[in-house]
Amino acid sequence: MAKKNGSLNRRGFLKGAAAGAAASAASLVTNTSPAEAQRGGNAAAPVPAPTQEQIARDAGVVRPPATVRAVQRPGSDLMVQVLKDMGLEYVAGNPGSSFEGLQESFINYGNPPNRMPEFITALHEESAVTMAHGYAKAEGKPMIALLHGTIGVQHAAMSIYQAYYDRTPVLMITGRDEGFIQAHTAHDMSAMVRSFTKWDAQPRTLEESLTALQHAYNEAITPPMGPTLVVLDTEFQKEEARELKVPAYRPPQIAGIDAGKAKEIAEALLDAQNPRTEVRRLRTPQGVKLSVELAELVGASTGTGATTGPMSFPQRHPLCGPGASTAYDYTLGLEIPAAQASIIGPGLATLLARDTANVGFGGIVPVAGGRGARGGAGATNAAAIQADAEASLPLLIEEVKRQLTADKRRVIEERKAKHAEANRKARIEAITQAVETKRNGWDSSPVATARIYAELWPLIKNEDWCLASPSGFSGGHHVQLWDHNKPYSYLGGQGAGGMGYGAPASVGAALAAKSRNRIVINIQTDGDLNYAPGVLWTAVHHKLPMLTIMHNNRAWHQELMFVEYMCGVRGRGTDRGHIGTSLRDPFIDYAKMAAGYGMASEGPISDPSKLAAAFKRGLDSVKRGEPYLIDVITQPR
C-alpha cells in the first residue's frame, strides 16, 4: 500500500469495531454461553472489550460534525467519474461494507446523482453479474456488477464463468477492506475467479485505481471479450483525493485485417459471380450495421445467426437467405469459418495462461477430437484470418467502394433483386413447412410450447422486442415463427449451460430496453427461475419492461429425462425418476411468487384459449413500465 495518510488510524478503529460488534452480539444472545458464542464467531482469539466509540458506531448513534464534511473530494467520487466518462449506464449490486464509500458516491455524486451509472439493486451477486451478461448481449457493451469482498465474489462465481464462456464483457468491481471484517477480505481477491476472468487488478493507490477501471473496461470490450475485475481498497475509496486529476479515457484500438487483406477480399467479393457472406455473432450493433452495408454493396446473399444468438445479420433483410443460387463462388465468413475466407476474432484459448488454477475448462482447452464450442479456440481453418471481423469491416467496405465500377454496380443491383425474390420464396416455403409441426397439440392442456410462441407473435411483431431468455427448453419455436431483425432480437443460450440465467439475463436486457422504448420477453423455465428469483423484485423496483411467461413444466425436465433414461439403462424402472428432478408436492405458484415480489401477475393457465388475453394484459402492463408474469402450465417439451 503506497498511500496510507492517516488511514491506519481509521483501520485500527474499524478493526476494533468489528471485534466490538462480535462481542456485543455475543452478549446479546441469551441462552448462549460465551464459549458457544466464541465458537460461532471467528477464531478462539480473546475478544477485547469494545471502546465507547466502537459501541457507538455499531449502534449507529454517532453523528458526524454538523458543518464540516469529513472528506471534501472522496476518492470514490473520482472512481465514479471515470465510470461516467466511459458511458456506463448501470451498476448492479447489493450493499457490502467493502464498497460503502463507492456506493455512497454512486448514489450521491454527480449532477444529477445516481445517473450514468444508475444503481440497480440486485438481490444476489450471481444475479448482478448475469444482469450485466444479459445487458451486454443486448447492447454490445458492459455494465457494472458490484460485488462484496470475498463472499460476494464467491456468490458471483458461476455467472462470471458463464459470461466468460459466452465471451461477453462485464465490468466487475469488488471492495477490499483489510480492517473491518477479516472474513471478507483476501490478499489476492481475484484469485478465486481468475481462471475465468479475462483481466483483473488490485491497485495500490487511488490513482492506479482510476486507470485500472479504464483498463478493465477496455480489456472487457477487446476480443476475446469477457468479464474483468477491479479490486478497490476501501482506503482509496475513502481517501481525500485533493487535486488528483481524473485521467482522460481512451477507447481501445481493436485490430482488424490490414489494408492488403482488405484489398484482396474486396477484390474477390467483387469478382465473384455469386458471392456470399456468412455472419455470426459480431461484437456490437455497429458491426451488424456494417455487415449489412457490405452485403448490400457487393450484392451477396447472406447467412445469419440471428435466430440462435445476438449481433447477427437481420433475418428478413432481402439478402438474408440462400439467395438465387447456392452455388457460391466466394464465401466470406464473419466470425465463422467459411470456404474461401473467414475473419474470426481471438477465442478464449488465447487467455489460457490465466487459467491459474489449471482447471482446464472444456471447450476452451483444445481437446483432440473435441467439438468446437462457444468458448472456442477462435480461427479453426486454414483460410481463417485471426482478426476481429467487426473491426475489419470499415476498411473492407472502404476498399469495396474504391473498387466498385458502374458496370459492377449494375450487375450487383440485378443480382440483389434476384436474391430478394428467391429469399422471399424460401422464407414462405420454410414457414409453410414449419407451421405443420407447430400445430402439434395446439388445443392440448397443459399448453403446448409452440402455442405460446404462436400466440405471442402477433402481439409483439409491431413492437421493438427482445427475446432475452434461452429458448431451447421451451422448444425454440420463435426460430421458425418470428422475424429476428435486430441485433438483440434473440440473445441466445446461457453461455455455459448454467441454470439460473433466464430471469437475470432478461432483467439485464430490460435495463438496456428501458430507455430505448423496447420490450423484453422472458420465456422462463421453472427450474431456472428458482436459483435466484429475487430478480423479479429488481424488475419491479426499477420498472423494467419485461414480460415473463412461465414454461412451467413443474420439473428440471431436461434432467428428469436423463435420469429416466438412466433408470432404463440400468433396468431399475422409471417410476422413481421424478425424485430430485421434479418440482411437485407442492407445485410452486409462480403468480404468487411474483406477487410476493410486487410483480403484477396471473395464472396458472393451462387452457391455451386463455393465453391471448393474458398475453395482451401482460404486454399492456409492460408498456406502462410494470413488469408482468404469467404462469403457464406447459407440456414438458
Added chain:
Amino acid sequence: MKTILGIAVFLLTSMLPIYAQRGNTQAPTSPVTGSAANGKALYYSYSCYACHGYNGETGRAFVGNWSANLANEENFIRFLRGRANVAPLTPSTSMPNFAENTLSDKQAKDIYAYIRTFKNAQPDLKNILLLNQIVEDASKPSTR
C-alpha cells in the same frame, strides 16, 4: 470435455425439432385388454409424459403418427422390452428400456389402454388463423 459434451447434448436434444418417423395417421383398432384408468396413473408415475406429453401430442408425439410399435399390445410390450439397455452413458433423452421386473406385462397393457384413449385433437391448419397469418406475413416485407 464431459461438461461440454453434456452442455452440447442437452442444448442439442432440447433444440431438435421433434419429428418422429412417419407413422399411421389412423389410431390402431386392435383389441385392448388393460385398464385405462390404471394406465393413466402409470403413464404419469413412470414419466411417460416426460417425452410424449400428457396427451401424446407433443414432444416425441405419437398421436396421429402411430408407429407399428403401437399397433397392438404385443408389439408395444416387445418394444418396451427391446429398448437399448446397453446404451451410451452420455445423457440421453432416448426411450429407456422397460424390463419386465420393473414394468409388468399387465402394467404395460394398462398403459397401452390409456394411450389408446388419446385422440388427435389438433385442428386442421386451415382453421388456425394465427399460423395462417404468419405464413401470409412471410410474403410481405417484415414490419420491423
